[in-house]
Amino acid sequence: MIEDQKLESGIVHETGAWRTANATYEYAIAGLIGLAGALLLATAGGWALGLRALWTFSFMMFIPWPLRLALAALLLAATLIPFLRFYSAFRRALWARHSVFRVPPWLAPLLAGLLFWLLRERTYHGDALLKLELLRERTIQTDPYVWKEPLDSVLVYSATALLRMWGQPPETAIALLSVLAGMAYMAAVLYGAAVLAVDNGQRTRYLVGLLALGSAQLWFGHVENYSLVTACAFAVTALAIGYLHERNRLWPVGLAAGFAVSFHPQAAFTLPALLLLLERRDWLRQGLVLAGAGLAGPLLTLLSLRALDVPWPAVNGGFAGDDQLFLSPAQALAPAQLWDALNNLWLIAPLAPLWLVFGGWALSQRTLWQARTFRYLTVLAMGLLFYHFTFQNDLPRPRDWDLFAIVAPGLTLWGLWAWEAWLAVRRKDPPRSSHAMMWPALTFAVLFVLSWVGINSSLTLVRPRSDEREIYARYRLLDLTTLLPQAVVTPPDPICAEPVGCERVTLTHFTMPQDGDTRPVIFAHAPARIVLPLAVPNERAFLWLSPALDPEAWGWGGDGVTFKVAVARDGQETTLYTRHLNPAETYDLGWQEALIPLDAYRGERIDLILSTHPGPANNDAADRAGWGLLWLLRGTPDVRGES
CATH class of the missing domain: 2.60.120.260 (Galactose-binding domain-like)
Structure with a gap:
């Protein structure tokens, strides 16, 4: 544990050759990020020009073009900040002396929940309309999809029945659970950032990076099955990092993991990374603690479903009606399928290209592999990416993007950790150059997500079939x-x-x-x-x-x-x-x-x-x-x- 913290606090300076890179190179990269991001925002990823390959940005066509130009101008202005003469003084005032997030940790999730509720979505995605129809016409005993998201179904049907007593429709119940999931995610992000960060600037970068995600739409009254599992899965990640840094015990990690899988089985792709928490000298006891605590959620879910007389899932016709859960290698690597998956990844994680670059750099640094946090996050990201590129979805990805929203927080945290390691390598150089890429990158993510959430909150987009x-x-x-x-x-x-x-x-x-x-x-x-x-x-x-x-x-x-x-x-x-x-x-x-x-x-x-x-x-x-x-x-x- 101690070695892990030392690596993350500065020993990574010895990793090398990147420290001698010319600052001009970094300025050029920052400028390219700013220009490319501004072009994407202004043209809606090319859609305004008739280029429709990047459906990630297609929603921006509903933003008036003067506003898109204003977003692009804001991004270009943020790109110029590190080039200004007063940047060093500005940085000290912003990062070193004051914390951007001065709200008490217990109050931040409550304020976030209020924001999520006030800006809840009016546009439904994926199978939202079918889900609402099932909640109106079926019961939990006759819903054919209960075993696809067992604990989620128990909570949704229970909340629907409860709110129906006050005349509220099913969408209100789901929206409320979505907001509660967002509050839990906010708490997990605050905890994870507090564990990993060594100063206010680093903490702020972690917070902004993990909150400015396309997946954040799941917290704004999102009507689907993925809000609770995504929040719980990231809580597992935050607790796992806390355990590696000796901030919490091991059993809460297993407990949260069991509940995450009970909400939706897609969380199973985060479980292999938990093996990295086990120490060689005590792996058996630690494994039993993880497994024992992890069984609580599934057992509670199973008992609840049986108490509600929910029939066992049918074994014929695949899992809950799906006869093919994963794509074959040929299917997954088909150009159209791969391009859709990449678009989907960019939508849920606006800085995914950057995280893949920095993550790839970190993988090449032998010293970083000594950090257990990096090893854990790497296995976590690989498991999530495997799910993202191989899981077979029946609906087109532009419509069913939220099925893969769980990938974004884990991938982003892996990329952020690698980015911070790279910044640590460059720390001996002027902060003006080492932080040059930070401004356009994080600003782009924030503007992208504000646009995404704003469109879903202000418009009821309908594509009737x-x-x-x-x-x-x-x-x-x-x-x-x-x-x-x-x-x-x-x-x-x-x-x-x-x-x-x-x-x-x-x-x-x-x-x-x-x-x-x-x-x-x-x-x-x-x-x-x-x-x-x-x-x-x-x-x-x-x-x-x-x-x-x-x-x-x-x-x-x-x-x-x-x-x-x-x-x-x-x-x-x-x-x-x-x-x-x-x-x-x-x-x-x-x-x-x-x-x-x-x-x-x-x-x-x-x-x-x-x-x-x-x-x-x-x-x-x-x-x-x-x-x-x-x-x-x-x-x-x-x-x-x-x-």
């Missing part, structure tokens, strides 16, 4: 088919002389023969103009429409139908959407999806115009068409990734 439209009904403000009796239809005359079946506009349904997908439609044989009086709510809202050609007429020839959506206000008509569907094109046969924002008309009464027109040849002989779904939804349509 037609195959799950029942669970998106929670966003529905109005079914436009109810307005049809008030509609003005032009031309009013029918399309033929028969008394039945010749209506130009009527309410019916279409069924697509390729998949049996049936949706209600306002049938509108072209040409037809339908004017619906609509009171737009005084909040962000959008239309979800499904224009389609009538399958009955697919083989009748013709040149297709042009669909248009417009708004009439104050005598002026504005087109919001247009799309031509041709029965000769295979991809035009079926339901099309149109997400049309109405933010410009919030709180106003407008005329919504749905019109169908004959194709370019003006041939309306087979122009049977319809407007499907016709929902007005609250929120902002998330059209990232669509052309």
